[in-house]
Amino acid sequence: MTELASERLTLPPTDHRPRPYDGPSKADVLAMRKQYLHPSLFTLYRDPLLIVEGHLQYVYDETGRRYLDFFAGIVTVSCGHCHPKITARIKTQVETLQHTTTVYLHPNLPLLAKKLASKMPPGLDVTYFVNSGSEANDLAMTMARLYTGNFDLVAVRNSYHGGSPGSTGLTSHSTWKYPLPQSNGVHHTFSPDPYRSPFSGTPEQIATQSVAELKDLIRFSTPGKIAGFIAEPIQGVGGVTHGAPNYLREAYEVVRGAGGLCIADEVQTGFGRTGEHYWGFQNWGVVPDMVTMAKGLGNGAAIAAVTTRAEIAQAMTQRTHLNTFGGNPVAAAAALGVLEAIDEDGLQENSRVQGARLKQGLQKLQAVHPLIGDVRGKGLMVGVELVRDRGTKTPASKETLDVLDAARAMNLLIGKGGIDGNVLRIKPPMCITSEDVDFALDVLDRALRG
Ligand code: PMP
Numbered sequence: 001m002t003e004l005a006s007e008r009l010t011l012p013p014t015d016h017r018p019r020p021y022d023g024p025s026k027a028d029v030l031a032m033r034k035q036y037l038h039p040s041l042f043t044l045y046r047d048p049l050l051i052v053e054g055h056l057q058y059v060y061d062e063t064g065r066r067y068l069d070f071f072a073g074i075v076t077v078s079c080g081h082c083h084p085k086i087t088a089r090i091k092t093q094v095e096t097l098q099h100t101t102t103v104y105l106h107p108n109l110p111l112l113a114k115k116l117a118s119k120m121p122p123g124l125d126v127t128y129f130v131n132s133g134s135e136a137n138d139l140a141m142t143m144a145r146l147y148t149g150n151f152d153l154v155a156v157r158n159s160y161h162g163g164s165p166g167s168t169g170l171t172s173h174s175t176w177k178y179p180l181p182q183s184n185g186v187h188h189t190f191s192p193d194p195y196r197s198p199f200s201g202t203p204e205q206i207a208t209q210s211v212a213e214l215k216d217l218i219r220f221s222t223p224g225k226i227a228g229f230i231a232e233p234i235q236g237v238g239g240v241t242h243g244a245p246n247y248l249r250e251a252y253e254v255v256r257g258a259g260g261l262c263i264a265d266e267v268q269t270g271f272g273r274t275g276e277h278y279w280g281f282q283n284w285g286v287v288p289d290m291v292t293m294a295k296g297l298g299n300g301a302a303i304a305a306v307t308t309r310a311e312i313a314q315a316m317t318q319r320t321h322l323n324t325f326g327g328n329p330v331a332a333a334a335a336l337g338v339l340e341a342i343d344e345d346g347l348q349e350n351s352r353v354q355g356a357r358l359k360q361g362l363q364k365l366q367a368v369h370p371l372i373g374d375v376r377g378k379g380l381m382v383g384v385e386l387v388r389d390r391g392t393k394t395p396a397s398k399e400t401l402d403v404l405d406a407a408r409a410m411n412l413l414i415g416k417g418g419i420d421g422n423v424l425r426i427k428p429p430m431c432i433t434s435e436d437v438d439f440a441l442d443v444l445d446r447a448l449r450g
Contacts, residue, residue: 009442011066011411012435016055021062026050044416045408046401054081057432059413067408068436070428071415075236075268075381078296079341080431086299086337093333101324108332115339116307119278121287126313129305129327133267133294134162136304137230140290141166143308144228144261146315151185152222154214154229154255158191158419160237161230161265170230173237173419187221189214191235192243195374195385196393203244210243211250218258226260228290233280236268239418240376240383240425248284261312264288267304268381271296271338272348273430275355275379283378299341301334303327347430354437355379358426361441369448371396380432383417384424384444395420399450406447412440 024032029050033041043049051067053060057080059069069081079086093108100106109129117125130136145151153170155161161170168177169186192210194203199210218226229251234242252262269280270293277283279291289312294304302325325331342348359375362384366372373387386396386403400422407414415425424444428436 009410009439009446011058011068012433012439014055014058014066016058018053018055018060018064018066021052021064023052023062026062045405047405049408049413056080056083057429057436065411067411067413068428068432068439069413070426070432070440071413072427072429073300074295074415075273075425075427076295076298077300077429078271078273079299079338079345079347080429081300083299083337083341083431085341085344086334089333089337090301090330093330097329099325099328099330101328102322102326106329106332108329108336109327112327112332112336112339115336116305119339120291120307123309124287124289124291124307126310127305127307128313128316128323129303129332130323131302131325131331132162132304133265133292134164134167135323135326136267136292136294136306137161137170137263137265138164138166139306140230140263140292140308141170141228143290143306143312143316144263146318147312148225148227148259148261150223150225150227150259152218152226153186154189154217154222154226154260155186156191156231156235157188158193158235158238158241159188159230159232159265160235161232175419176237185227187217189217191238191241192247193235193241194244195241195376204246207244207247208250210247211254214251215254218254222258224258226255226258228261228263229255230263230265230292232265232267233269233283234274234378234381236381236425236427237417239385239423240381242376245284248281248286252286252288261289262286263290263292265292267292267294268296268427271430272342272351273379273381273427275348275352278348280378297338298331298334299338301331303331303335342430345431350432351379351430354432354434355382357434357437358382358440361437362444365441365445365448369445371399371448377426380426380428380430382426384426385418386422386424395422397422400424402450403444403447406450407443410443410446412443412447414440414444
């Protein structure tokens with residue numbers, strides 16, 4: 001055992017005591033799910049995990065066993081499970097008024113839009129609320145096309161932007177695409193990720209060559225004018241990949257030169273998760289024309305949004321558009337609580353500090369575990385790519401599942417990503433402590449031993 005893996009593999013203490021669980025057994029839940037739920041639903045673990053309670057960074061199974069949640073309900077529980085302040089806001093709102101739709105006035109929606117505008121660069125101050133990241137990206141596509149009068153859109157290979165018919169077209173993973181018409185004017189440009197780029201050179205040179213490819217793609221595959229370009233500042237589902245700091249700046253210049261709008265998909269990177277900045281795009285020194293968000297905005301409540309400039313939003317007023325649940329009073333109350341909690345609890349700063357500790361620890365593990373090919377990411381959005389051979393970079397997909405299972409057996413939940421399923425995705429609630437990070441590193445050290 002390395003010095004990293006101390007004898008201690010005990011979860012950090014907590015005062016929280018889970019309630020006794022008296023619901024259906026795990027076997028019954030599984031049987032009902034098999035019989036009555038759609039077979040396309042899948043579980044992360046080979047032996048599915050039943051979770052019945054959560055408190056901040058911890059979740060509990062039906063036996064009361066506690067796990068450290070380093071995946072946060074797929075990067076969604078931004079502030080922590082059942083965060084007391086957010087829960088209190090939801091409770092008050094749900095007891096007062098649950099739903100009206102936007103055809104009536106309610107204070108929560110404009111209050112939330114105003115608060116979001118205060119977090120954005122000047123000019124990005126008009127928001128449309130929906131229920132999911134897929135819907136937000138569909139809406140961004142619509143607005144980009146209406147505003148520019150152009151049809152073609154460019155997304156980046158290895159991206160994930162949603163599962164609706166529209167956003168599936170933006171998504172760039174064969175694993176998430178059905179053989180149905182879905183590209184609908186969308187083209188995919190090379191990913192600037194230096195670890196698996198077909199180009200060579202420094203990460204900055206690879207980024208510039210990737211942008212040259214984008215320029216050619218627009219020239220050869222579109223009418224030369226495009227509606228927009230969408231990119232995750234750090235690709236999430238794709239395995240926490242991103243280009244060198246010059247990539248988005250150079251790409252945005254090319255896109256704007258072709259009449260397109262630049263759309264930042266902040267569904268995973270937003271709300272302080274990347275540590276240094278509130279929004280992922282700020283890490284790369286760019287200002288998009290539209291920002292789409294979901295997941296962490298609600299800490300588990302179904303709310304998503306597109307924020308843009310007033311003149312771009314105006315293009316949609318030529319017809320009627322309504323989203324029945326979008327930003328309903330309860331979801332908006334949750335999101336208002338989230339934005340407050342991020343500030344009041346110092347969660348962005350915590351992401352920076354704990355993210356640095358985590359990454360440093362993982363780099364130490366990389367030095368002793370040949371399976372680790374790459375450690376990357378920012379703040380509390382970290383990816384660890386597992387390969388069978390560092391030279392050939394053959395994806396260690398089965399080994400990744402083994403690590404996931406072994407970590408779970410030691411009470412640590414982490415995620416998995418990448419088109420080959422060989423990237424450990426570590427994206428915990430932003431309220432984790434140094435003790436949690438050290439525990440997770442110890443667990444991973446052991447899990448990687450096989
Ligand atoms: N964009 C990104 C970057 C995502 O990670 C996801 C979900 N994984 C989506 C969009 C789609 O969000 P939803 O599942 O809420 O539709």
